[in-house]
Amino acid sequence: MDKSASGEDSDNIDWNTDDELEIQGDTAFSSSSTLTTRGTEAFASSGEASSSSGVPNSKLVNHFVGMGFPEKQVLKAIEENGEEDTDSILNTLLTYSTLEDSPPKQLCVNSDPISSDYEENLPDDLSDLDGWSENETEDNTSSLSEEHKNLLSLESTGSLSEKEKMLLSLANMGYTVEESSIAMERCGPEASIAELTDFICAAQLSREADIYLPDDDLKPRYNGVSKIKKRKFFEICKKKNDPETETIRLPNPMIGFGVPSMQPENINRSLPDSAIGPPFFYYENVALAPKGVWDTISRFLNDIEPEFVDSKYFCATARKRGYVHNLPVQNRFPLVPLPPLTIQQAFPLSKRWWPQWDMREKLNCIQTAIGSAKLTERIRNALERFDGDPPTSVQKFILDECRKWNLVWVGRNKVAPLEPDEVEMLLGFPKNHTRGGGISRTDRYKSLGNSFQVDTVAYHLSVLKDMFPSGINLLSLFSGIGGAEVALHRLGIKLKNVVSVEKSKVNRDIVRSWWEQTNQTGNLIDFEDVQALDGDRLEEVISYVGGFDLIIGGSPCNNLAGSNRVSRDGLEGKDSSLFYDYFRILDLVKSIMSRSS
DNA sequence: CTCATGATGACCCTACTA
DNA sequence: TAGTAGGGTCATCATGAG
Numbered sequence: 001m002d003k004s005a006s007g008e009d010s011d012n013i014d015w016n017t018d019d020e021l022e023i024q025g026d027t028a029f030s031s032s033s034t035l036t037t038r039g040t041e042a043f044a045s046s047g048e049a050s051s052s053s054g055v056p057n058s059k060l061v062n063h064f065v066g067m068g069f070p071e072k073q074v075l076k077a078i079e080e081n082g083e084e085d086t087d088s089i090l091n092t093l094l095t096y097s098t099l100e101d102s103p104p105k106q107l108c109v110n111s112d113p114i115s116s117d118y119e120e121n122l123p124d125d126l127s128d129l130d131g132w133s134e135n136e137t138e139d140n141t142s143s144l145s146e147e148h149k150n151l152l153s154l155e156s157t158g159s160l161s162e163k164e165k166m167l168l169s170l171a172n173m174g175y176t177v178e179e180s181s182i183a184m185e186r187c188g189p190e191a192s193i194a195e196l197t198d199f200i201c202a203a204q205l206s207r208e209a210d211i212y213l214p215d216d217d218l219k220p221r222y223n224g225v226s227k228i229k230k231r232k233f234f235e236i237c238k239k240k241n242d243p244e245t246e247t248i249r250l251p252n253p254m255i256g257f258g259v260p261s262m263q264p265e266n267i268n269r270s271l272p273d274s275a276i277g278p279p280f281f282y283y284e285n286v287a288l289a290p291k292g293v294w295d296t297i298s299r300f301l302n303d304i305e306p307e308f309v310d311s312k313y314f315c316a317t318a319r320k321r322g323y324v325h326n327l328p329v330q331n332r333f334p335l336v337p338l339p340p341l342t343i344q345q346a347f348p349l350s351k352r353w354w355p356q357w358d359m360r361e362k363l364n365c366i367q368t369a370i371g372s373a374k375l376t377e378r379i380r381n382a383l384e385r386f387d388g389d390p391p392t393s394v395q396k397f398i399l400d401e402c403r404k405w406n407l408v409w410v411g412r413n414k415v416a417p418l419e420p421d422e423v424e425m426l427l428g429f430p431k432n433h434t435r436g437g438g439i440s441r442t443d444r445y446k447s448l449g450n451s452f453q454v455d456t457v458a459y460h461l462s463v464l465k466d467m468f469p470s471g472i473n474l475l476s477l478f479s480g481i482g483g484a485e486v487a488l489h490r491l492g493i494k495l496k497n498v499v500s501v502e503k504s505k506v507n508r509d510i511v512r513s514w515w516e517q518t519n520q521t522g523n524l525i526d527f528e529d530v531q532a533l534d535g536d537r538l539e540e541v542i543s544y545v546g547g548f549d550l551i552i553g554g555s556p557c558n559n560l561a562g563s564n565r566v567s568r569d570g571l572e573g574k575d576s577s578l579f580y581d582y583f584r585i586l587d588l589v590k591s592i593m594s595r596s597s
Numbered sequence: 598c599t600c601a602t603g604a605t606g607a608c609c610c611t612a613c614t615a
Numbered sequence: 616t617a618g619t620a621g622g623g624t625c626a627t628c629a630t631g632a633g
Binding site: 249250252288289290291372373374440441442443562564565566568 | 616617618619620621622623624625626627
């Protein structure tokens, strides 16, 4: 609707290849091929290298001249970067050549022809539920305490002290400012959010927590917890103070309790009684989180050992994730048809252009951002200086960038980032799952980058098929583009009622659209905000659907993920702390369901 | 053999600009 | 809205000393 550009689906990047072959450097190949050093690092450590004398090391200059760069540029690049950092010199040289050689650019316009207004489609008898969802989430500060609002307004002015920031975090998690203050006093100024929440939980439980007291201001939003839980919380607190508690380590190979092609030597999976369903639950997040994060997650989720799995055993791309769940691990089966397992199988057309020195068989983790056009241009310019294989140092530069940005070969000397529909395929979604309906290309990459790998999750969920032949009721938190829903559907597990909570409207629209296109016969009810899902609302939903069979969700990872250079704050980060809402809601659902059964 | 040390590589990203 | 630049943590591996 808002896009007026109309574009065909044809290859929209068509650099004028022939124009730029004649740039300097035919002399390059012969001289560079005589070099015996592996990579440019050798020069940095060579004894001849004279530092800061102002006269560049002639060997170093010759090296780059030998690669086909003009001497003038080489001298300039060395001057800018110093002699030590040969990688930067190379990078600068490649930038120079890009600037000089850049061909006339064609804009890459990828318009989405499909646009549809989608209508809310809720069961009539749930219209009231929908109503409160919409109303509350429009302005979800309306139900907050005065103290909480004050903190929020202070936050916007950036004038919060450390203590106030902590208070705000706790308040955002649903605790009252008062109980949070008490906890902070008792636990001391150094206490982490996890310690504080543990303290609050323990305090809660120690004062008659099983009794439902809706008007008690000191009560957090989750309530009605069992006595087993009470004991559990004290164990949590005790364990944390034990210095000998060893941290969780990642397995190698990262195959969890097994992947279709491989089984670990010994599977010893024993769940604590308190963890045994119903309901089943399944929690997901990035495996390579800062230290201690998985210990905390595991501690909150019944001390269940996380199952760490790399999706490279299920598809052509890596995706290292941890899954905490109480599902059985025997008799799993994979989705069929099996997806391509290597880059070559996934992109057969690329084989023609794939240089023999690029040995990648699997792609790295698909992220939310893609490589830039300038980079792929630099790579092409670097390659076109040579008739045959480029020197090792250039190969290394290109391979490093290809790995960093998941580039694939799409033409002679041409690499490119993956297209959104290729990402959909790699992650196990139907083609065009995220396309159209008003979502931008950038947002498609973002939503896909934040999603499950469907084949991996489906393998874990496959055990549900025999257990629930008539279908399941699903509570899906942080649904995103519906990875869990797609996985269950592809497994042939009927979705009776799906309550889906997802903040992003474009993502909700994607799931709704998928739901309609797949002729589902169940009900899809969606909410926006996990934090607004309190005990009362869950009771309403549970009494409507008759209890959940599976509670699934992967809470935000952006404060845990390695790619975040700005706010990798751990589980207490602004978004990743929503994990505690997964825990809170899971706990509530369990206690509500155990009360009513 | 164990252990310390350093090198290498991967990473569900955010903030700015035009 | 797309494009661009931007750093640090952690696990693994190789190496060498004890």
